[in-house]
Amino acid sequence: MSNVDEVMAGYAGLQADQEACYKDLHQHPELSHQERRTAGRVAARLQEYGFTVHSGIGGTGVAGVLANGSGPVVLLRADMDALPVREDTGAQYASTVTARDGDGREVPVAHACGHDVHVSCLLGAGQLLAGHRGQWNGTVVTLFQPAEEAGDGARGMVDDGLLRRIPALDVALAQHVLPGIAGTVGTRPGPFLTEADSMKITVYGRGGHGSMPQNTVDPVVLAALITIRLQTVVSREVAPGETAVLTVGSSQAGTKSNIIPDRAVLLLNLRSYSQQTRQRMIDAVQRIVRAECQASGSPRDPDFETFDSFPLTDNDPDTTSRVAAAFRAHFGDRAGRAGQQTASEDFSDVPRAAGIPYTYWAIGGTDPDAYRDAEQAGRVQDDIPANHSPKFLPVLQPTLRTGTEALVAAALAWLAP
Numbered sequence: 001m002s003n004v005d006e007v008m009a010g011y012a013g014l015q016a017d018q019e020a021c022y023k024d025l026h027q028h029p030e031l032s033h034q035e036r037r038t039a040g041r042v043a044a045r046l047q048e049y050g051f052t053v054h055s056g057i058g059g060t061g062v063a064g065v066l067a068n069g070s071g072p073v074v075l076l077r078a079d080m081d082a083l084p085v086r087e088d089t090g091a092q093y094a095s096t097v098t099a100r101d102g103d104g105r106e107v108p109v110a111h112a113c114g115h116d117v118h119v120s121c122l123l124g125a126g127q128l129l130a131g132h133r134g135q136w137n138g139t140v141v142t143l144f145q146p147a148e149e150a151g152d153g154a155r156g157m158v159d160d161g162l163l164r165r166i167p168a169l170d171v172a173l174a175q176h177v178l179p180g181i182a183g184t185v186g187t188r189p190g191p192f193l194t195e196a197d198s199m200k201i202t203v204y205g206r207g208g209h210g211s212m213p214q215n216t217v218d219p220v221v222l223a224a225l226i227t228i229r230l231q232t233v234v235s236r237e238v239a240p241g242e243t244a245v246l247t248v249g250s251s252q253a254g255t256k257s258n259i260i261p262d263r264a265v266l267l268l269n270l271r272s273y274s275q276q277t278r279q280r281m282i283d284a285v286q287r288i289v290r291a292e293c294q295a296s297g298s299p300r301d302p303d304f305e306t307f308d309s310f311p312l313t314d315n316d317p318d319t320t321s322r323v324a325a326a327f328r329a330h331f332g333d334r335a336g337r338a339g340q341q342t343a344s345e346d347f348s349d350v351p352r353a354a355g356i357p358y359t360y361w362a363i364g365g366t367d368p369d370a371y372r373d374a375e376q377a378g379r380v381q382d383d384i385p386a387n388h389s390p391k392f393l394p395v396l397q398p399t400l401r402t403g404t405e406a407l408v409a410a411a412l413a414w415l416a417p
């Protein structure tokens with residue numbers, strides 16, 4: 001038996017507990033920066049498994065350290081936060097939770113991105129590694145980070161001294177459950193997830209009576225023209241073949257039909273795989289917005305504010321091929337290559353701050369028959385709910401087992417003697 005098989009032999013003994021833990025987390029989702037209950041459960045379990053636990057890093061972040069002789073120091077990471085989504089999966093253990101968001105609004109909360117899978121799998125892997133110390137040498141650091149969805153959870157832990165509290169790291173590893181056949185894993189060297197920025201743009205008009213437009217500068221018309229013109233950034237200014245997305249997700253102005261307001265606010269989301277494309281898009285947005293404001297006779301320069309910025313997830317080729325080889329050895333033809341995703345992640349803020357290589361892989365979470373049927377019909381995008389959908393719900397198994405195995409197999413690629 002391989003070291004991975006020896007460690008995974010313990011899985012049958014913890015499967016029921018892991019599934020119960022997952023359902024508990026699923027029924028108690030918490031918004032970004034509010035992951036107090038989740039962090040408490042995580043810390044208690046890590047302590048029970050014999051980890052040295054550091055809690056409250058960057059708010060609710062938890063790091064567990066398990067030293068087992070000399071050898072590499074491997075960081076395994078899971079994110080803990082849920083989303084303001086009303087779950088509509090019909091699951092027996094569906095969330096009915098509501099909470100107050102950062103703006104004080106009461107919102108429904110659900111684990112619509114599957115971070116409860118990540119937490120359960122990392123706890124399972126931690127328990128297995130702690131229980132089979134004869135199979136490996138080195139140090140495992142399990143990192144449970146807050147606020148991935150806000151893009152600032154990883155940076156918050158780094159800023160709060162994470163790297164001073166844990167041993168010097170050699171490599172960082174993380175995973176995400178995505179639509180795909182449950183039981184499969186996918187790796188990809190190089191750029192895997194886009195960098196992303198959100199931008200708030202305020203443009204100014206001159207308000208007045210709706211019956212006298214000649215005395216006003218109408219920001220509603222201005223915002224509409226900007227929204228249309230921004231559609232040319234990706235189609236006309238970014239090279240064909242280069243991936244980029246620009247979405248105007250919100251456009252707001254005015255209160256009443258017969259009042260011309262004095263300002264409009266646009267919220268944009270921009271994504272790309274290169275710093276060059278990112279800068280090109282930001283420059284184009286600012287140029288177009290300023291020029292449209294000028295064309296409309298806007299009385300004041302527009303304001304630009306960037307928020308929710310995510311770094312590029314750019315998998316180190318050597319680290320990725322080491323993990324891919326470990327996956328092929330363990331999973332056989334269930335290990336493959338992942339496609340590029342236009343989603344984003346802040347995980348890489350930790351390895352980047354530590355100056356170490358990293359890789360991030362995908363695990364499938366969809367019922368295999370449902371996925372194959374949808375694939376055959378060419379209807380994956382229509383029929384298979386993706387992350388953030390109210391209907392997104394990974395099948396319990398083999399998703400949890402596979403996510404646990406993937407973490408163990410990847411960690412042992414550095415730690416097995």
Ligand code: ZN
Nearest residue numbers: 113149387388
């Ligand atoms: Zn998400």
Ligand code: ZN
Nearest residue numbers: 113114115176
């Ligand atoms: Zn996610």
